[in-house]
Amino acid sequence: MKTRLADAGLPVARHRIATTVADIALAARDLGWPLVVKPLAGFGSTNTHIVYGPGDLDGMRQILDQPIAASAWFATEPAFAPLTGQGGMLVEQYVDIHREYHVDACWTDGEPVYQIAGRYNVPPLVGMGGALGSVLLPADSPETEPIIRLAEQAVRALRIRDGFTHTELFHDYAGRLLVGEVAARPGGGGIQRTLHHAYGLDIPTLLMQSAIGQPIKADPRPRPGVYGWVGPYVPDGTITTIGAPEAIERQPGVIEATVAAKTGGKGGMTGTGLWAGAAGYAYLHGSTVDHVLQLMPNAVEAFAIRVQTHRPELVR
Secondary structure, eight states: OOOHHHHTTTOOEEEEEESHHHHHHHHHHHHOOSSSEEESSSSSSTTTTTOSSSGGGHHHHHHHOOOOOOTTTTTTTTTSSSSSTTTEEEEEEOOOOOEEEEEEEEETTEEEEEEEEEEEEOOOOHHTTTTEEEEETTTTTTTTHHHHHHHHHHHHTTTTEEEEEEEEEEEEEEEEEEEEEESSSOOOTTTTHHHHHHHHOOEEEEEHHTTTTTOOOOOOOOOSEEEEEEBBBBSSSSSEEEOHHHHHSSSEEEEEHHHEEEEEEEBBTTEEEEEGGSSEEEEEEEEEEHHOOOHHHHHHTTTOOOEEEOOOOOOO
């Protein structure tokens, strides 16, 4: 994918394919330090590692051979297998991300049915293990047009004509806008439900129409204000306390809340079954993008997550 995007002249992180630590060292000669090492077919930021310099490579040997712990929900997902057992890994130039965006689109006969941009509250690679979410950008925002234009160029370069795309884009501290990836699916996390709140889109129904070969009938109608979502991570351990949706919905700006985590359940990156180990999602409505971002901390706090950490027993 990245090679095709680069061949089309689109801005992407420079990259190489590797199979061993020695390959990573060779890639660094060309790409420089730091590097990002990750699966060829990723899953969120699973098994994704930042290698800051040559001194980190010895530690990488053990990391490459280790699977990532996962609950039954995700145990068969290939990205959780050891990187050395995946037939290769992607080594990329590190991008110092200032803001990360997503563009969700639906396509029929090579033309977009809709294209809607959003901005993450924090880049997911650095935000895993915290509260992750995003805000849909108003169509007239100065951020929106260049993001949608570049995402559309990426989809067309990959010759995607029908179905759904979720394009990730990075704006780095050097002022560059780069394509991270194009996923052939709708956005995950709370994005689909946020699209419903903001535009009246019923993504599951649209997926059904696409799957059985019906024409996709979507009529996105923007509603007043700005919409977003946020989901707090549940730490490793056994959940002892979790807030109810009603308590979360009493927070300023929250229009809907869901809670997937349950008392007695497990935390961790795959414990709840939701993306990034989220406890659930709070959906927010505000007047501006910054306003919605400011509403997120209160919503996160209302999840009231408490866990009992697992302590290894002493060997006597």
